[in-house]
Amino acid sequence: MKKANTQKGVNSMPMGTRIVTYICLAWALIVSLVPLGWLVLSSLKKDPMARPGFQLPESICLDGYISTFKDLHVLRYFGNSLFVAGISVVISVVMISMSAYVVARMEFKGKALVNILLYSTMFIPATALTYPVYNLVNRLHLYDTRSALILIYSCSGIAVSFFVIKNYYDNIPRELEEAARIDGCGYVQTWVKVIFPIARPGIMTAAVLAFLNNWNEYYWASLVLITREKLTVPALLSTFTTAFNTNYNGLFSAMVIIILPPVLLYCIFSRFFIEALSGGAVKG
Structure with a gap:
């Protein structure tokens, strides 16, 4: 229909x-x-700089793909990125979805100030936070650990996720919450049993966006991690460039491999994006 x-x-x-x-x-x-x-x-070109642009390769060269898996052990770095991005998304989405519910449904002093402070974080560049975040990571003795990246990623992009989830909450009729309260549900039970199932497309949209942002993040990954075995896949790309040479065939091959997981993730969860952008499952 x-x-x-x-x-x-x-x-x-x-x-x-x-x-x-x-x-x-x-x-x-x-x-x-x-x-x-x-x-x-x-x-697929042995030397992409020799035949730049959309010129067809003289012969298909798969050396870059083979070396990416065989020599670089790229699956190890896939595991690092998946672990860091996945854990940070779970932490941030649970935290933000509950806080957005409080701001969207409850009245309290300073509510407007909370909204302003959260949205203002969208305009702060990552480079402006370099010193305080770097200093915090060192004081917590988390430097060169995956925990440092999880901490940073969990607190990054809060404004975007908050905006998406809160706007979805605003479209849910309050009568559903009132009916749950009549049945004896508290705030937590109301969120778990009533709000979350309805707002799932919006929450999943925020989760996928956060995961894609964390998966592709390079600045903090290259700043916080120095041990090669702990690097994430974006930081791995820097290993193809030295002071004297750049392995473009390997670099482009690794980039193709790295972008496949986000593309597959979006294809799997695309229906949540459609539901979230079309207003969700609540009608009338």
Whole structure:
């Protein structure tokens, strides 16, 4: 029914609007796929700099992929990234989803100030936090540990996740909470049994966005970790560049391998994005 309504909405558009819409969609598709195609094509060239751009390789070279798995043991770094990103996402989403519920549903003094302070963190660049965060990590004796990255990632991107989850909470009718209270549920039980199942698309959207951000993060991973065996996959890319040479074939091959997990993750959880952006499961 939803698909039929969507098709009906597109077909009911004026011809000019429909043409402009298709042009914009085609342009967005080209902008998204051209860099990916260039990256994959370059990874198949023995010397990407000798045949730059979209020139076809003289022969398909898989040396970069083979060395990435065989020599670099990239699966070890995949495990590091998966562990750090996964644990930090669980911590941050649980913390933010409950705090967003408090701000969205309860009235208390300083509520507006809390919103302002949370949203203001969106405008603070990571480089401005380098000294205080680095100093905190050293004081906690967490330098060169995965725990340091988990601590940093759990506290990063709070404003975006808070904004997504809180806006989803605002669309849930309060009558559902009142009915749960009549049945004897407290605040925690109401959130677990009523709010969370309904707001799951919004929470999962925030979780996936946080995971993608943590997976692709390079600045803190390269600053906090120095032991090679503890590096995450973005920090691993720096090993392909030395002061005298850059292994472009290996670099591009590793980049292709690294971007596959986020792409697969988005494909698996894409329905949560659609539900969250279309207003969720609550109607009326």
